[in-house]
Amino acid sequence: MAGGLDVLLEGVLLGGVYALFAVGLSLIFGIMRLVNLAHGDLIVLAAYLILTAMAATGVSLPIATLLTTVMMFAAGFALQRLVLERVLGDDILPPLLVTFGLSIVIQNGLLLVFGADSRRLQAGAFDSASITLAPGFSVGLAPLVALVTAVVVVVLLQILFYRTGMGRAIRATADNPQIAQLMGIDQRNIYALAVGLSLAVSTIAAVTFGIRSNFDPSIGPARLLYAFEAVIIGGLGSLWGTLAGGIVLGLAQTIGGRIDPEWQILAGHLAFLVVLIFRPRGLFPARRR
């Protein structure tokens, strides 16, 4: 029985990481209807940047994360203004192809610079620390912090979107860019902000993921697929839904992996397909739309 509970808890905690992957993806899609096929590779890029910052300057993990978050935000802003902006339009093919090209570029760039060896972010004692919830039943501190971080990120984004002027501008642009522009909102800045925000969240995702498992340059696309599955399982247009979707995916993978380690990833894909069959709009779709 304790074994079963263990699996559930592990799955839920893993779901926190997947939710963080997914939030960045759904942010961009929700606001500008763009699916960023390089999303997973950008997460891996962020993990490598944190690693480099720590190695080059000797700063601790939290400070390296902060630095990288700022850098990735700026990179996202620039990416939108310099590249994506030129291809956004009614035709969805060009932006998809550009982000797919970006994915190939980032993957192979990382491979050239860092090689194919797998790496891990070192967090010192935090890595192996655990909390005992009940006698004989403990949970790793790092995964727990990941889930809490995911919840905090969702809460902060909800506040940003629904309680601030900037959030109102973002939502207005998402609903109707032309009319938002008539109201004096600069659509170009809003879009650039959205991509910057997405990459900043991706950096946080990269830390929570880089501490708990190894990464190498080739794993980006798989992260993209998990993020996407979490978004679809949770239901489009709802950040809380995305969090729930991440947890469902994490549970499916953990349970599948417990039955047979080779089935871990496949179980996640199958869970996604099952949701698509029975609840095509996701488990917790937004009320609007």
Added chain:
Amino acid sequence: MTTDRSHDAEPAAATKAVWRVQSATRMSRMAAIAAAVIVPLLFLVPAVASRNLLQDLIFVFTMLALAQLWNVLAGWGGLISVGQQAFVGLGAYALFAGVTLAGLDPLLAIPLAGCLAAIVAAVLGPLMFRLEGPYFAIGSWVVAEALRLGCAQFKPLGGGTGMSLSSAALANMTGTKWVEGLFELRAAAARDVVVYWIALLLVLGITFAIYGFVRSRLGLGLAASRDNDAAARSVGVRTYRIRYLLWVLVAFATGMVGALVYLQKARISPDAAFSVVDWTAYVLFVVVIGGVRTIEGPIVGVLVLWALQFNLSGYGSLYLLLLGLIAIVVMLFMQKGIWGSAAARWDLQLFPARKLLIREDP
């Protein structure tokens, strides 16, 4: 969708001018004559070419076939899939299953592999079509990954590590004995010749089938449904049915190409057969460089890829990085690709799909 050709010629009598619909241009007629000369020559290439060149041409033909298929699916149909490696892999695995488990002649296994891919596409279609636009793209990728992991579980075909086709299993392939005698080649080289001919037949068949399709009523309906689905439906285009048909047919042809590619390689593994880089990234590169939504574009694109591959493939990840960069730059500054831009500038049309109304005064 009710206009037909006789209708277009109607107002002629009153004005004494004769109107007719024409899509051929002088250039397209010349291209047709050139093709009539070049294509038979291509069939004769194995008589003089080295085995290396033959293998290069097999690569060019199969890549071109995949690029044409992706172009019609995504460019004309708006079904932007980044998971076509699913059908390459399925076709390849079906071939290996047919040859090693059922002892089929490889040539017979190729169309059967296409059928398997088509059946899987027919089953998955309704599911995938619930995802719209960009989400369809990633959804197709998830399906390809799921199929890759599924095939890795299939132990009779080598599981995760894959397997090779034994030369004994390939010995009874139709045509190889005849080619061995004809060109005085050894079995492996003779097999390449047969594969070459099939690749050439496939790419020709696929290209002309697509050309016929985009000029047909169905093709027109397809383009209409891509540009404005609601408007197309309101004039009676059965958009869902056309797209579904296209999706299944493309999967059928992609499966056959996949089977042929792996018949030539004679070695399979799930990671290679379902590789997103090999069967989608290169294909997208070919289409983007050449020009989306043209038949000529992928032909130009595949020649560019071949040239780059020939000179740079030794550089490994630097080569791929370069391909990605080129694709991004082309998308940013030359969205119509090489052929599309040239065609727009000099009004080139080798495979004209537009219809012109020509007035002729008697």
